[in-house]
Amino acid sequence: MSEPFRTDVIVVGGGIMGAAAAFFLRRRGKSVALIERALIGQQASGTNFGNVRRQGRFLRQLPLANRSRDIWGRLNELIGEDAEFLASGHLRVTYDDEMTARIETYARDALPYGLDLQIIGGNRLRERFPFLGPEVRAGSYAPHDGHANPRLAAPAFGRAARREGASVFERTEIVAVERDAGTFRVEAADGRVFRAEQLMIAAGAWGNRLSEQFGEPVPLVTHGPQMAVTEPIPYALEPVLGVSTTKLEETVYFRQVKRGNIVIGGAARGPASADTQRASVKPENTLLQFTQITRVVPALARLNIIRVWSGVESYLPDDIPIMGPSAKVPGLYYAFGFCGHGFQLGPGVGDVMAELISTGQTTTPIEPFAIARFASAPA
Amino acid sequence: MAEPRVIIVGAGPAGVRAAETLVAAGLRPTVVDEGRRDGGQIYRRQPEGFARSSAELYGTEAARAEALHATFDDLRPKIDYRPGHLAWNVADGHLHVVHDGSAEALPFDALIVASGATDRLMPVKGWQHAGVYSLGAAQIALKSQGCAIGRRVVFLGTGPLMQLVAAQYRKAGAQVVALLDTSRLWNQIRALPKLVSRPDVLAKGVGLAASHLLAGTMVRRGVTPVEIFGDADGGVSGVSVRLASGRDLRLACDAVALGYHLRPETQLADLARCDFAFDAATRQFWPVIDEDGRSSVPGIYLAGDGVRTQGADGAEIAGKLAALAVLTDRGRSAPTEQISRLRQQRRAMERFRAGIAEAFPWPHHLAAGLADDTVVCRCEGITAGELRSVVHDKGADEMNRAKALSRVGMGRCQGRYCGHAAAEVVAAATQLSPAVVGRLRGQAPVKPLAIRTRRAAP
Numbered sequence: 104m105s106e107p108f109r110t111d112v113i114v115v116g117g118g119i120m121g122a123a124a125a126f127f128l129r130r131r132g133k134s135v136a137l138i139e140r141a142l143i144g145q146q147a148s149g150t151n152f153g154n155v156r157r158q159g160r161f162l163r164q165l166p167l168a169n170r171s172r173d174i175w176g177r178l179n180e181l182i183g184e185d186a187e188f189l190a191s192g193h194l195r196v197t198y199d200d201e202m203t204a205r206i207e208t209y210a211r212d213a214l215p216y217g218l219d220l221q222i223i224g225g226n227r228l229r230e231r232f233p234f235l236g237p238e239v240r241a242g243s244y245a246p247h248d249g250h251a252n253p254r255l256a257a258p259a260f261g262r263a264a265r266r267e268g269a270s271v272f273e274r275t276e277i278v279a280v281e282r283d284a285g286t287f288r289v290e291a292a293d294g295r296v297f298r299a300e301q302l303m304i305a306a307g308a309w310g311n312r313l314s315e316q317f318g319e320p321v322p323l324v325t326h327g328p329q330m331a332v333t334e335p336i337p338y339a340l341e342p343v344l345g346v347s348t349t350k351l352e353e354t355v356y357f358r359q360v361k362r363g364n365i366v367i368g369g370a371a372r373g374p375a376s377a378d379t380q381r382a383s384v385k386p387e388n389t390l391l392q393f394t395q396i397t398r399v400v401p402a403l404a405r406l407n408i409i410r411v412w413s414g415v416e417s418y419l420p421d422d423i424p425i426m427g428p429s430a431k432v433p434g435l436y437y438a439f440g441f442c443g444h445g446f447q448l449g450p451g452v453g454d455v456m457a458e459l460i461s462t463g464q465t466t467t468p469i470e471p472f473a474i475a476r477f478a479s480a481p482a
Numbered sequence: 483m484a485e486p487r488v489i490i491v492g493a494g495p496a497g498v499r500a501a502e503t504l505v506a507a508g509l510r511p512t513v514v515d516e517g518r519r520d521g522g523q524i525y526r527r528q529p530e531g532f533a534r535s536s537a538e539l540y541g542t543e544a545a546r547a548e549a550l551h552a553t554f555d556d557l558r559p560k561i562d563y564r565p566g567h568l569a570w571n572v573a574d575g576h577l578h579v580v581h582d583g584s585a586e587a588l589p590f591d592a593l594i595v596a597s598g599a600t601d602r603l604m605p606v607k608g609w610q611h612a613g614v615y616s617l618g619a620a621q622i623a624l625k626s627q628g629c630a631i632g633r634r635v636v637f638l639g640t641g642p643l644m645q646l647v648a649a650q651y652r653k654a655g656a657q658v659v660a661l662l663d664t665s666r667l668w669n670q671i672r673a674l675p676k677l678v679s680r681p682d683v684l685a686k687g688v689g690l691a692a693s694h695l696l697a698g699t700m701v702r703r704g705v706t707p708v709e710i711f712g713d714a715d716g717g718v719s720g721v722s723v724r725l726a727s728g729r730d731l732r733l734a735c736d737a738v739a740l741g742y743h744l745r746p747e748t749q750l751a752d753l754a755r756c757d758f759a760f761d762a763a764t765r766q767f768w769p770v771i772d773e774d775g776r777s778s779v780p781g782i783y784l785a786g787d788g789v790r791t792q793g794a795d796g797a798e799i800a801g802k803l804a805a806l807a808v809l810t811d812r813g814r815s816a817p818t819e820q821i822s823r824l825r826q827q828r829r830a831m832e833r834f835r836a837g838i839a840e841a842f843p844w845p846h847h848l849a850a851g852l853a854d855d856t857v858v859c860r861c862e863g864i865t866a867g868e869l870r871s872v873v874h875d876k877g878a879d880e881m882n883r884a885k886a887l888s889r890v891g892m893g894r895c896q897g898r899y900c901g902h903a904a905a906e907v908v909a910a911a912t913q914l915s916p917a918v919v920g921r922l923r924g925q926a927p928v929k930p931l932a933i934r935t936r937r938a939a940p
């Protein structure tokens with residue numbers, strides 16, 4: 104058998120979390136093996152909607168989201184590639200007074216975290232965003248949020264990590280992880296072995312399959328957010344739009360990319376399987392999106408969609424991720440289960456995890472995401 | 483036993499014969515076609531109000547066209563015919579159709595997809611100019627509207643359709659400047675042992691080729707397309723090719739009909755999750771079928787040019803076989819003798835198909851030679867150079883990756899027209915087989931779907 108491949112750190116999973124972590128670990132001088140089952144950014148990180156949105160997030164996640172937003176803003180200088188990040192602004196609209204009251208409360212509560220939201224109602228809203236439909240009552244505008252291109256971001260981080268000296272292994276599936284004799288032994292399906300002092304599991308919807316091997320199972324489930332895209336039209340919709348509502352079918356969101364296509368998501372979830380690595384769009388969900396997006400912007404009714412898609416995303420019962428050190432195994436770290444919100448967080452998670460792995464602590468609080476919250480009572 | 487619900491997509495030769503077979507067995511199938519009239523591609527019926535004769539429209543195939551139309555007219559009261567209905571998706575035992583902004587989900591026990599073919603295209607520098615049409619589009623303009631794509635037309639590409647459409651244009655009074663064929667005579671000669679499996683069709687083909695020579699039309703074989711000249715205002719002004727002799731030939735024209743034989747329309751099969759396999763002879767991925775047209779997915783049957791380019795007669799046979807397979811699989815009595823006779827006929831069709839593919843080969847080698855500034859994906863304006871750069875600079879050695887990083891195939895046609903050529907560009911750049919480079923994953927909708935679409939009131 105050939106010698107194991109040795110580095111300071113192994114990162115399993117080449118989504119945006121793993122790829123960004125590998126990049127920042129290199130920046131901190133650690134040698135890194137980044138191991139991906141297929142291609143970097145091919146799963147959730149490459150198929151998502153592309154929202155770089157902070158408003159509406161769980162408040163205690165905002166420090167992490169802010170750190171990430173800061174990186175998005177200087178991504179081009181940092182990694183030397185363009186992932187089409189656009190600080191276009193993000194507008195969440197409401198249809199009734201109750202939700203308007205909620206976005207007002209959220210705006211007040213988010214202010215101490217540095218998120219500056221403008222609540223706009225009535226005529227002022229329509230003057231500023233004349234394309235909004237008559238049902239829209241008010242909006243919460245986040246001037247510094249925006250969107251980026253998910254097809255480009257994670258692969259760009261992967262290439263940047265490689266340029267910084269990370270060893271990137273694509274088409275390499277890890278089947279066994281263990282800690283023996285004080286180091287981690289990570290084995291691929293083809294028998295190759297990797298060894299390191301520290302291990303980060305960033306395997307997205309497959310994360311629990313690896314955490315389980317360390318006795319830390321988590322109740323992870325998969326769903327497929329439903330996406331669609333229109334043919335291109337002249338650029339006119341600046342902010343990303345979304346609906347703030349408690350009714351699932353009303354929760355649509357959409358954005359226009361600079362070259363003209365409008366990307367649409369929401370209204371329902373579809374089936375997604377970790378086993379087959381496939382997620383699909385239900386035809387009825389596409390039709391439901393049509394009804395809902397034209398409530399927000401009636402003029403969209405004049406367009407056609409040319410494609411739908413979905414992706415395998417992982418969710419936890421409390422709708423926040425697993426992020427931080429293992430509760431059981433020293434040197435082991437997790438970052439997976441991002442519950443539909445991980446694209447925006449990706450660069451920040453990479454930065455924070457690299458800080459945690461190389462210094463043992465983080466300047467950004469991540470305690471709410473500890474895996475220990477799911478520790479089951481001993482059998 | 484409850485009557486099985488059978489849906490047929492396509493009212494061309496394959497779909498019509500499938501419907502006829504099911505009706506004869508006492509079923510009432512649903513026939514969905516996005517066209518406003520039946521007939522499919524080759525026997526396309528002209529819009530209401532046009533009154534050209536069958537002989538004018540279908541030439542030597544007039545009798546077959548009339549027979550098919552008559553069959554369909556008889557079937558009309560016995561089937562649920564849905565003209566103008568696009569099948570935009572298939573999922574969970576339902577075919578999703580849309581008609582004039584109104585969407586319905588039609589449940590089925592068996593689905594026969596007889597969706598036909600479209601042109602197989604290889605880019606050439608300048609093919610995005612106005613006045614460049616696919617051969618199919620050139621023929622449709624003539625058949626359904628009675629108008630030609632230009633006054634002085636160059637035919638560039640290869641395949642039987644090129645020979646045919648050029649003859650039809652000449653007959654319609656257009657000036658056929660030249661037939662510039664990438665295949666060589668010895669391709670055709672070598673394919674003869676296979677082509678003789680249908681001597682009548684072979685004779686027609688030879689006759690067509692001879693008619694061009696007799697008419698004094700310039701015919702050049704073994705050409706390498708170089709460029710279609712033109713500009714944004716005036717459209718096409720000329721074509722240049724390198725001749726087999728190595729000399730360059732430049733011709734003036736105001737329209738170009740371009741095509742390299744046909745490719746099956748397989749999106750519905752893809753959405754139904756049918757298995758695909760690579761066909762090394764034609765260098766494309768095809769749905770896997772058995773000799774009757776059963777796909778890998780129970781309940782999904784594939785017939786006609788939408789799965790194998792066997793031509794109109796082959797499509798009629800395939801349609802019948804698929805319908806008989808449905809009947810067999812649903813436990814109805816099926817005439818075994820008829821089935822074995824049809825299978826035998828189909829084998830001849832298949833042999834001929836393979837012969838045509840050899841006689842007019844897909845010129846995959848052209849992909850490697852495309853200049854970097856040649857547009858490959860016309861919807862998105864992606865050039866060969868841009869595609870090669872994601873291969874070389876970003877390691878994209880697989881089609882979906884190349885698409886994700888370059889936008890090739892991401893536009894309105896979703897790679898239906900550029901997908902094969904893009905795969906060849908990636909294959910040439912990576913030195914991998916297109917079997918390894920793979921194919922673009924299909925997604926709904928099969929064609930663009932209007933956002934104003936709403937569920938039909940039940």
Ligand SMILES: Cc1cc2nc3c(=O)[nH]c(=O)nc-3n(C[C@H](O)[C@H](O)[C@H](O)COP(=O)(O)OP(=O)(O)OC[C@H]3O[C@@H](n4cnc5c(N)ncnc54)[C@H](O)[C@@H]3O)c2cc1C
Nearest residue numbers: 116118119140148151152154277307414441444445446447
């Ligand atoms: C359709 C959709 C829309 C979304 N929209 C948004 C949005 O607008 N904004 C937002 O912020 N978030 C959004 N999300 C969520 C976001 O995409 C994810 O939270 C984020 O990409 C997760 O990144 P990840 O790296 O954890 O996971 P992934 O991108 O899934 O990466 C995990 C990687 O690990 C690899 N892997 C797994 N197991 C192994 C193994 N055993 N060995 C080797 N490799 C392995 C996988 O192949 C995969 O590439 C959306 C998600 C989807 C699916």
Ligand SMILES: Cc1cc2nc3c(=O)[nH]c(=O)nc-3n(C[C@H](O)[C@H](O)[C@H](O)COP(=O)(O)OP(=O)(O)OC[C@H]3O[C@@H](n4cnc5c(N)ncnc54)[C@H](O)[C@@H]3O)c2cc1C
Nearest residue numbers: 492494495496515516522523524569598618786787793794
């Ligand atoms: C332009 C052109 C010219 C041709 N000329 C000849 C020729 O001269 N001789 C010859 O032998 N072959 C010719 N062919 C090949 C020809 O396609 C077949 O011979 C014959 O028409 C195949 O019959 P079919 O029933 O398989 O498909 P088609 O006749 O193509 O019928 C398919 C039908 O399905 C419908 N359809 C497809 N997808 C959908 C959908 N998603 N929803 C609803 N409806 C759908 C289409 O509207 C069409 O009516 C030609 C092909 C093309 C493209």
